[in-house]
Amino acid sequence: MRGEGSRSRVRHQDPDDGVHDGGRDASGGRSTRNGHGPRERSRPPENGYRHGGPNRRSRRTAEGGGRRVLRWVASVLALLILGTGGAGYLYYKHLNGNIRKEDLTLGDKPMADHKANSAGQTPLNILIIGSDARDSEANRKLGGAKETFGGTPLADVQMLLHLSADRSNISVVSMPRDTMLKMPKCTDPDTDKVYPASTLPVQTNESLGRGGPGCTVAAWYELTGITIDHFMMIDFEGVVSMADAVGGVPVCVDANIYSHTGDGKGSGLKLKEGTTSVKGEQALQWLRTRYGFEDNTDLGRAKAQHQYLNSMVRELRKGTKLTDPGKLMNLAEAATSALTVDKGLDTVKKLYDLAEELKKAPTNRITMTTMPNVYGTGNLSGRVFPKPEEAEQVFRMIREDVPLDGKASKRKTTVTKDVAAPAAEIPVSVRNATGKDGLGPVQGRATTVKNLLTDAGFAKTSVDSQNVEAADRTGVLYPSADMEGDAQAVAKALGVPVSQVRKSTSVSGIVLAVGADWREDGAYPAKEVEEKTPESAGALNGADEKACMKVNPNFTF
Structure with a gap:
């Protein structure tokens, strides 16, 4: 929900903007983007529900x-x-x-x-x-x-x-x-x-x-x-x-706030210090406020949106708002x-x-x-x-479906029960996907890794020389469940973690995509992957009822 006040649509202009789509034009029809005329949407004809809804007995x-x-x-x-x-x-x-x-x-x-x-x-x-x-x-x-x-x-x-x-x-x-x-x-x-x-x-x-x-x-x-x-x-x-x-949703500010500037910018949100239940236009003001929260940027606004959404979820889960x-x-x-x-x-x-x-x-x-x-x-x-x-x-x-709250999922990726065929009977296609940060793929990497697989007994290994999209991490792709065991056997032979083996409809057989994490010669550099959410992501838990927005001192009263 966007910034507030007037702003330019010219790219890279003043970042003071104000949120949203999907609206209708004044006649009730769906408006278009880019001035190409109204988009047609299938809508039901006018009926009793439009004007007052069904009667009480019907309900x-x-x-x-x-x-x-x-x-x-x-x-x-x-x-x-x-x-x-x-x-x-x-x-x-x-x-x-x-x-x-x-x-x-x-x-x-x-x-x-x-x-x-x-x-x-x-x-x-x-x-x-x-x-x-x-x-x-x-x-x-x-x-x-x-x-x-x-x-x-x-x-x-x-x-x-x-x-x-x-x-x-x-x-x-x-x-x-x-x-x-x-x-x-x-x-x-x-x-x-x-x-x-x-x-x-x-x-x-x-x-x-x-x-x-x-x-x-x-x-x-x-x-x-x-x-x-x-x-x-x-x-x-x-x-x-x-x-x-929905009704009111409680939100909190650590000081009085009035989101308004002398030149007309701001969402107009005006709240006293502490917790207030907001709804309707006031809820929209909260969700759009940039001037007045933290450093007056979109980052503070995102935190306010997170607080509102978490609070709404808690309110809805209480069940008290949805009984009528x-x-x-x-x-x-x-x-x-x-x-x-x-x-x-x-x-x-x-x-x-x-x-x-x-x-x-x-x-x-x-x-x-x-x-x-x-x-x-x-x-x-x-x-x-x-x-x-x-x-x-x-x-x-x-x-990779790793929870951002730091808690382990109930089910981890494990070795499949599908029994692998003998290595010599498993066809594998090796792709060079080592491009990274504007750098082209390392010449010869697919051939080098293909030789590693051949040495490990995978006699039916070949190189896919077609144009390949770069990949950050090396992965083994397979097309159907009956080949998962074979794919995991390929990964095991090279020391690639089983979590990097995945099913894909874009391949017809087992494909080893050598990623940017394996640009150097030698064995696959398997390492413990950090699974902690960076502090810079500003994680907020849905059950945190003490969250309170910091008000910029220039927007208090």
Whole structure:
């Protein structure tokens, strides 16, 4: 939820901006990006539910058999994380019609398959996007900044939610909207306009204007290598309607705060020291506040968003807010109307099923973090870059399903029960993926490692000389479960950890990708991989009720 006040849309200008998408134009239709005319969305015709909803008797009748159908609402709510409550099946088709859908990814690189754990489970990664679109009367009133009305929306909130394969924990990573990164090639599905890959770093929130949320997904994958299963996008109006439907959420500040500057910047948030329950527009102000928290940057705003989301989860889990059927129906209406999702989440049933998975993780196993980062210099002063090594450490932990709260998952990757064939009968293709930090692959590495395997008895080893995408870490890929034992045998012969063996539909046989961690001759440099979340990620536990935002002394009263 973006910064506040007026700001320029010109790249690398003043970083004072203000969050969100998915809005509607003044006539009620879905507005377009880039001025290409309204996008068509399938919406139900006007009916009784639009104007007052079903009668009381219908609600009571629906409560019985359909009570489970909308438990998902509480978890999807405002980017969230856990389901509870219930409502009626009467709204099912109506609510399906509320949901807006777009393509999952607009990039030209297929995302890799997830690595299953020993129980055959795979993780879930969901990208939460907040758009700052001023494309409807309500969004313009809430967002301000008249010079941006009708302009290209920016993805000013980006949070990756990772649900572990064993469903024991959830990790959330926020990326500051001022993060500079290289954009992938994206093709707008509505106009067929192609946005070429950028050669220079671009501010990450501009990804939304390159075809839609699918380009934001592609940009995340380009930077992190994390496979993203779904996205959910929300705008100003959606946040307010959902915050109203949920009711108050307690937040804390360590001093009086008034987010306002003499030249009109700031969210307008005004709270007294201590804990206050916020909802509606005041909740949106909290989520958008930059001027007044910590160092007046997007980093402080991300912490405030984490505090709000954790607090909302705790409130919802108490169950006291979701006992009235009428309120639940209002919440369902607000949630489905507020969200734009990928086509894999285009029905209430799919959202419900997702929420049933999300709510398996207890509150004290939810960890909110921010991508470790550093500030740019010179003409990029105030912009943010991923912090070398530490940002990749967080991304690697997500890729490898390592909990960010420091606690071990219930199920670790183990040696498969699938018996390996004799080494001499296992065909292996070796790829040179040793490129790193702008450096090309080390010449001859694939041949050198192929010889190591041959010496170990793998007589059917060959070199794949095709163009290969660089990989940070060496890995062994296999296409199906009946070849997992063979793949692990290859890894064992070279000293590669079994955790670096994974299933992939992009290969037809066993492939050894020699990564940038093995650019030097000799045995594989296996080493203990650090599994601790860097302090720079600012981890906040979901059960922490003492979290309180530090107020900048220049914004107190």
